[in-house]
Amino acid sequence: xxxxxxxxxxxxxxxxxxxxxxxxxxxxxxxxxxxxxxxxxxxxxxxxxxxxxxxxxxxxxxxxxxxxxxxxxxxxxxxxxxxxxxxxxxxxxxxxxxxxxxxxxxxxxxxxxx
Amino acid sequence: xxxxxxxxxxxxxxxxxxxxxxxxxxxxxxxxxxxxxxxxxxxxxxxxxxxxxxxxxxxxxxxxxxxxxxxxxxxxxxxxxxxxxxxxxxxxxxxxxxxxxxxxxxxxxxxxxxx
Numbered sequence: 001x002x003x004x005x006x007x008x009x010x011x012x013x014x015x016x017x018x019x020x021x022x023x024x025x026x027x028x029x030x031x032x033x034x035x036x037x038x039x040x041x042x043x044x045x046x047x048x049x050x051x052x053x054x055x056x057x058x059x060x061x062x063x064x065x066x067x068x069x070x071x072x073x074x075x076x077x078x079x080x081x082x083x084x085x086x087x088x089x090x091x092x093x094x095x096x097x098x099x100x101x102x103x104x105x106x107x108x109x110x111x112x113x114x
Numbered sequence: 115x116x117x118x119x120x121x122x123x124x125x126x127x128x129x130x131x132x133x134x135x136x137x138x139x140x141x142x143x144x145x146x147x148x149x150x151x152x153x154x155x156x157x158x159x160x161x162x163x164x165x166x167x168x169x170x171x172x173x174x175x176x177x178x179x180x181x182x183x184x185x186x187x188x189x190x191x192x193x194x195x196x197x198x199x200x201x202x203x204x205x206x207x208x209x210x211x212x213x214x215x216x217x218x219x220x221x222x223x224x225x226x227x228x229x
Contacts, residue, residue, distance in 0.1 A: 033216070043205065043219040056216065091159065102149075103217060105159040 002026070004106035006092050012112045018080040021109045024073055025094030033103060034067055034077050035091040043091075049075065082113045116141045118208050118220035126226045127196050135191045135223045137206030143167075145211035148182065148189040153203040153222070165189065196227045 005024040013019055025032050034046040047057040049069045057067070064083070069075040079086055089110050093103040117140040127133045139148065150162040163173065165182050173180045177194045193200055203224045207217040 042221045045216055045218075048216055089157065093159075102161050102164060103159075104161070105151075107156070107158045110157075 006106035006109050010110045014114050016081045019082045021077040023075045023092030029094035029096045031095045033093040037089045084113045087112050116218040120220035120223050122223045124224045128228050130195050132194050137189045139187050139208045143210035147209045149207040150191050151205045198227050201227045
């Protein structure tokens with residue numbers, strides 16, 4: 001079975017450019033999460049969707065970050081304009097049900113902003 | 115507010131040694147769930163175990179065992195007879211009962227098992 005699929009796996013861009021990260025959750029899962037991992041701050045939850053609806057976006061750093069989930073099988077995380085401090089690994093995760101707590105993670109997208 | 119603390123940032127052992135990774139948590143919820151995830155060098159996070167706050171029974175799965183102590187708010191993870199393939203970063207995480215599926219992660223413990 002396919003797991004959570006993220007693209008791109010690696011992205012190097014210059015400051016000021018727009019970055020779009022993509023995620024395809026596991027089929028049938030109805031919750032989707034975007035996490036950011038850095039050495040300094042560890043794993044931080046950015047935003048959480050349930051049934052395609054954003055439930056909690058309090059972790060989104062600022063207005064430069066936006067996330068969408070137009071349907072149950074696709075989500076994007078966009079950074080515009082990107083800054084060097086956005087360099088991190090961005091993970092997408094999905095789960096089934098409201099309270100199982102078992103998140104299945106993608107392999108991550110490593111973003112480097114020069 | 116929820117918080118998970120993994121005081122050990124890095125542990126190094128020699129193969130076949132036993133090793134315990136500590137996890138201490140804080141929550142005001144009376145019902146909550148605790149998790150351990152493994153992040154191998156390849157980068158993905160792999161689910162290892164979930165434990166709910168009502169169940170303080172310790173659990174063993176092969177060389178892995180978990181010790182849940184509600185009285186000390188700890189959920190420690192022991193690897194018996196460690197192997198090189200156990201080398202990874204291990205994360206402890208907490209979800210409160212009203213948090214949907216939102217997990218609060220600890221800072222992680224990097225385990226290095228040397229041959």
